[in-house]
Amino acid sequence: MRILTGLQPSGKLHVGNYFGAMKPAVELQSEGDCFYFIADYHAMTSGRDGDALRGNVRELAIDFLACGLDPEKSVFFRQSAVPEVNELAWILSTVCPMPLLNKCHSYKDKVAQGISPNHALFAYPVLMAADILLYDSQKVPVGKDQKQHLEVTRSLATKLNEIYGEGTAVMPEAIIREETELIIGVDGRKMSKSYGNTLPIFGDEKPLKKTVMKIKTDSTPVEEPKETEGSTVIALYQLFAGESDVEQMIADHKSGGFGYGDFKMRLAEAYWDYFADMRTRREEILADPGYVDEVLKKGAEKAREEASKVLDRVKRAVGLI
Numbered sequence: 001m002r003i004l005t006g007l008q009p010s011g012k013l014h015v016g017n018y019f020g021a022m023k024p025a026v027e028l029q030s031e032g033d034c035f036y037f038i039a040d041y042h043a044m045t046s047g048r049d050g051d052a053l054r055g056n057v058r059e060l061a062i063d064f065l066a067c068g069l070d071p072e073k074s075v076f077f078r079q080s081a082v083p084e085v086n087e088l089a090w091i092l093s094t095v096c097p098m099p100l101l102n103k104c105h106s107y108k109d110k111v112a113q114g115i116s117p118n119h120a121l122f123a124y125p126v127l128m129a130a131d132i133l134l135y136d137s138q139k140v141p142v143g144k145d146q147k148q149h150l151e152v153t154r155s156l157a158t159k160l161n162e163i164y165g166e167g168t169a170v171m172p173e174a175i176i177r178e179e180t181e182l183i184i185g186v187d188g189r190k191m192s193k194s195y196g197n198t199l200p201i202f203g204d205e206k207p208l209k210k211t212v213m214k215i216k217t218d219s220t221p222v223e224e225p226k227e228t229e230g231s232t233v234i235a236l237y238q239l240f241a242g243e244s245d246v247e248q249m250i251a252d253h254k255s256g257g258f259g260y261g262d263f264k265m266r267l268a269e270a271y272w273d274y275f276a277d278m279r280t281r282r283e284e285i286l287a288d289p290g291y292v293d294e295v296l297k298k299g300a301e302k303a304r305e306e307a308s309k310v311l312d313r314v315k316r317a318v319g320l321i
């Protein structure tokens with residue numbers, strides 16, 4: 001089974017990204033033949049700082065490897081290292097009806113956020129379809145926000161097959177991660193860079209633990225029982241702590257006699273410990289600067305090999321060769 005997903009290089013990884021995207025991707029490595037890439041072309045639709053892009057790509061590669069991406073099991077590469085994707089994107093553009101893109105809410109949302117409405121932003125779903133179809137991907141794990149883009153991809157695969165013959169494109173299927181959909185941030189809203197409410201997964205101990213101390217709580221006195229429903233501290237603690245520790249924290253809320261400071265300390269410890277092995281792995285990777293380049297280079301070679309086979313098939317079907 002061919003599994004593929006892309007992640008945009010957009011700054012420091014947070015706990016929401018880890019549980020929502022990285023962890024599921026790492027776990028899927030035992031289920032099939034995984035292709036994971038850093039969507040640097042896509043990142044250009046919302047940022048125009050070359051140094052920042054270079055830095056973010058490197059950072060994401062290091063973080064993904066530290067989180068358990070195994071280059072022996074998966075093909076890991078930068079999107080732009082396989083320029084064939086642009087050729088396929090053009091071919092897909094020729095079968096893509098304008099209304100299909102006009103419907104996409106991600107474009108409208110981004111424009112509403114103030115991102116300049118350029119052509120690449122509008123054509124974003126076509127490039128994403130090319131990413132997916134270029135590797136004959138069967139399963140595409142994504143967050144709920146990408147569901148519509150997968151529908152566009154399926155429509156374009158259908159078009160290609162209707163116009164140029166069955167078998168021109170392989171029909172992909174989304175795997176939507178519902179259960180991890182909403183990791184909440186320190187203010188109780190969805191954890192997101194744009195809300196400034198994130199818990200980073202890598203960083204120095206003091207500032208990381210300090211973010212936990214900022215979690216909003218009510219003013220129930222230490223000795224009184226505390227509400228467990230809707231508690232941000234408990235919700236986050238469940239991500240990092242074992243079952244018995246979570247039960248203990250819930251019991252301590254209900255009994256009273258424990259302050260929020262105490263609960264937050266427990267959370268800060270569990271959060272710090274949870275990423276310990278990944279931090280160590282990250283230090284090892286950082287100590288060997290050539291390693292990441294080597295992994296991405298080998299990944300790109302393997303990806304291009306696969307991509308050129310599929311592109312060849314499509315080019316034959318449409319009459320370009």
Ligand code: ADP
Pocket residue numbers: 008010016017018019020021142143144145180181182183184190191192193194
């Ligand atoms: P942000 O909202 O911080 O900008 P991105 O949109 O770059 O995050 O998300 C990258 C990936 O991480 C996506 O696959 C998305 O589904 C996942 N993700 C981001 N935030 C969360 C969250 N709070 N809960 C679950 N998954 C998340």
Ligand code: TRP
Pocket residue numbers: 004005006007008039042127128131132140141142146
């Ligand atoms: N648009 C995706 C996101 O922002 C990233 C992405 C680009 C992607 N190409 C892809 C995801 C192909 C899955 C498959 O999260």
